[in-house]
Amino acid sequence: MLKSMTGFGNATVETGSLSVTVEVKTLNSKFLDIFCRLPRQYAEKEIELRALLTQQLERGKVELSVSINRTQQVKPGVVINRPLLMAYVNDIRESAAGLLMAIPDGDLLKMALGQPNVYQTEAVETPDDTADWAAVQQAVQEAVRRCNAFRQQDGAVLETKFNEYIQTISDCLSEIEKQDVLRIPAVRERLMTNVRELLDSETFDRNRFEQEMIYYVEKFDISEEKVRLKNHLSYFVDVMNTEEANGKKLNFIAQEIGREINTIGSKANDATIQRFVVRMKDELEKIKEQTMNLI
Structure with a gap:
């Protein structure tokens, strides 16, 4: 299940003596970066709240804001x-x-x-710090839960987009496979023409000829790249549907997809295939850009 780094959640908890309002905002960040805005009396609780946010929000730039309003009359000290x-x-x-x-x-x-x-x-009645802190914790937990729900909804939208991008690349690969069947005879004919010219030459060197043939076969054959690209596309979808799916892993797979697409483009030497390669690169850039927004 994919989860976006962009999220928002708020919650308000009211007791007999106070009203606690908490907001949690998360944005893209390479690492976990937490900023807390707390009332002065709870400054020493920041470490505890940071631990909670680290455990439940995992990654991103996180802003936590806690505000407290007393709902009963308080005597001055x-x-x-x-x-x-x-x-x-x-x-x-x-x-x-x-x-x-x-x-x-x-x-x-x-x-x-x-x-x-x-x-x-004057001696004043002090509020029940234990009860107040419990209300703060409850509000923070609820705000974090709503923020995570927001992230999951955004992640579901990204998952739909990723499936569309991967499907487009797969469709282009299918078209490349069709074109590759037409490309090979043209390449073979061109090679045979060159071979006949070499055989008629008085300076024909059979060893050099064999080396050239091996070079051309390796240069034009994209069979392995097509197989690897198809496997990478399937693996991307499989990882995306797992619980441990994350942006870093999907971005790594996207880089492997890019390598195969680039190799196909450089080896194919075919205008039609090049057009499909350009389209695949365009879809892949969208994938890379969106994986940067995932946890």
């Missing part, structure tokens, strides 16, 4: 000592009046807030 603040305000106002100065109320409040012990720390 620092409060203002109002009686002391009022005492500072009155003292500053009286001191200014004694000096025949007028201080605006806004400035008076700022001066009072800057005095010692105006702020005091």
